[in-house]
Amino acid sequence: MVVASIRLPSSLASLSAHTFRFSWRRSAPSLPSYSLPLFRPCFQVRLCSVSAGEDSEVKLSSDQSEMIFVGTGTSEGIPRVSCLTNPLKNCPVCSKATEPGNKNRRLNTSILIRQSSSSGSRNILIDVGKFFYQSALRWFPTLGIRTLDAVIITHSHADAIGGLDDLRDWTNNVQPSIPIYVAERDFEVMKKTHYYLVDTSVIIPGAAVSMLQFNIISEEPFVVHGLKITPLPVWHGQGYRSLGFRFGNVCYISDVSEIPEETYPLLKDCETLILDALRPDRSSSTHFGLPRAIEEVRKIQPKRTLFTGMMHLMDHEEVNSYLAKFLESEGLDIQLSYDGLRIPIEL
Numbered sequence: 215m216v217v218a219s220i221r222l223p224s225s226l227a228s229l230s231a232h233t234f235r236f237s238w239r240r241s242a243p244s245l246p247s248y249s250l251p252l253f254r255p256c257f258q259v260r261l262c263s264v265s266a267g268e269d270s271e272v273k274l275s276s277d278q279s280e281m282i283f284v285g286t287g288t289s290e291g292i293p294r295v296s297c298l299t300n301p302l303k304n305c306p307v308c309s310k311a312t313e314p315g316n317k318n319r320r321l322n323t324s325i326l327i328r329q330s331s332s333s334g335s336r337n338i339l340i341d342v343g344k345f346f347y348q349s350a351l352r353w354f355p356t357l358g359i360r361t362l363d364a365v366i367i368t369h370s371h372a373d374a375i376g377g378l379d380d381l382r383d384w385t386n387n388v389q390p391s392i393p394i395y396v397a398e399r400d401f402e403v404m405k406k407t408h409y410y411l412v413d414t415s416v417i418i419p420g421a422a423v424s425m426l427q428f429n430i431i432s433e434e435p436f437v438v439h440g441l442k443i444t445p446l447p448v449w450h451g452q453g454y455r456s457l458g459f460r461f462g463n464v465c466y467i468s469d470v471s472e473i474p475e476e477t478y479p480l481l482k483d484c485e486t487l488i489l490d491a492l493r494p495d496r497s498s499s500t501h502f503g504l505p506r507a508i509e510e511v512r513k514i515q516p517k518r519t520l521f522t523g524m525m526h527l528m529d530h531e532e533v534n535s536y537l538a539k540f541l542e543s544e545g546l547d548i549q550l551s552y553d554g555l556r557i558p559i560e561l
C-alpha cells in the first residue's frame with residue numbers, strides 16, 4: 215500500500231528564535247576535528263550535548279540543519295536492569311549510566327534530522343523504538359522539537375518500530391498524521407505487530423491511535439520533504455536485510471553485520487559516517503563489534519565517524535580514549551556518539 219504523504223505545517227516558527235544550550239566537553243580524547251568544519255564561522259562550535267556540564271548558550275541560525283542522536287544504545291537500554299539488580303557482580307558501565315547526564319546512559323538507537331532552511335524546518339526521525347517516549351521526553355522539549363514530519367524505518371525489530379504506538383500523542387495533539395517510510399518486508403511485519411495502526415477500521419469508534427500514512431520504499435533513493443534519502447542496504451544477520459540511509463554527506467548505518475559489495479559505492483565521499491559498533495571485543499551474528507567497525511572505517515574512509523548502538527560493555531570514556539589513538543596513528547577520526555549529541559550538517 216502506498217499512500218501519498220501530506221505536507222505538514224512548518225515547525226520553523228517554534229524554532230527560529232530558539233536558543234540552544236551547548237556544553238563543553240571536558241574529557242579529551244577526540245574532538246578537534248568536529249570542532250569546526252560543519253559549522254559556519256559565526257558559531258561557537260564543538261561536539262555538543264545538552265546533557266550536562268558547563269553550559270554555554272549558543273544561538274543556532276534558523277537555517278542550520280543538524281542531526282540529533284535520539285538514542286545510541288541496544289534494545290534493552292543502558293543501564294540494564296539486570297546489571298543493577300545483580301547481587302554478585304557490579305557492572306561498572308551500568309552503574310555509571312545511572313548518574314544523571316552520564317554518556318553511558320543509552321536508549322534505543324535512533325536519530326533525528328532537523329532539516330532547516332530559510333523557508334522552514336522539518337523534523338525527520340529515523341526509527342521509533344521501544345524507548346521512543348523516554349527519548350522524546352528527554353530531548354524534544356529541551357530542543358524545541360514539536361512536530362514529527364516523517365519517520366523512516368531501518369528495519370522491523372522492536373527497538374526500531376516498538377514506539378509506533380507512542381506517535382499517537384503527536385497525531386492526536388500536534389498534527390493530523392505522520393508519514394512513515396518503510397520497506398515492504400517491514401511493512402508486512404507491522405501488519406502483524408501493529409495491525410490496528412495499519413488497518414484503523416478495527417479500532418473501536420472514538421478510540422484514538424496513531425494516524426500514520428505508510429509509504430513503501432524500495433532500495434532506491436526517495437525524497438522526504440525535499441530531502442533526498444538514499445537507502446544503504448546492509449545485512450543485519452544472515453539473510454535479514456536492514457537499511458542504512460544517506461542524506462547529504464551523512465551515512466547512517468545503525469544495524470549491520472555485513473555490508474554488501476554493491477552498497478560500498480553509495481558510501482563514496484561520505485563526510486560523516488554513523489556506524490553500528492555493539493561491543494568492544496568481537497562482532498555478534500547481527501552487529502559489528504568494534505574491531506570490525508574500525509576495519510570498515512578504514513575501507514570507507516569517511517572524514518569522521520561516530521559509532522552507535524553500543525551495549526553495556528562499551529564504556530564511553532574508555533572506548534573514546536582508545537579510539538583517539540586512531541587519529542594519531544592513521545588519521546581516522548572516530549568517536550562514540552551518545553544520547554543527546556547534536557551535530558550540525560549541511561543538507
Ligand SMILES: [Zn+2]
Binds near residue numbers: 294297305307308309
Ligand atoms: Zn551492565
Ligand SMILES: [Zn+2]
Binds near residue numbers: 369371450
Ligand atoms: Zn535490529
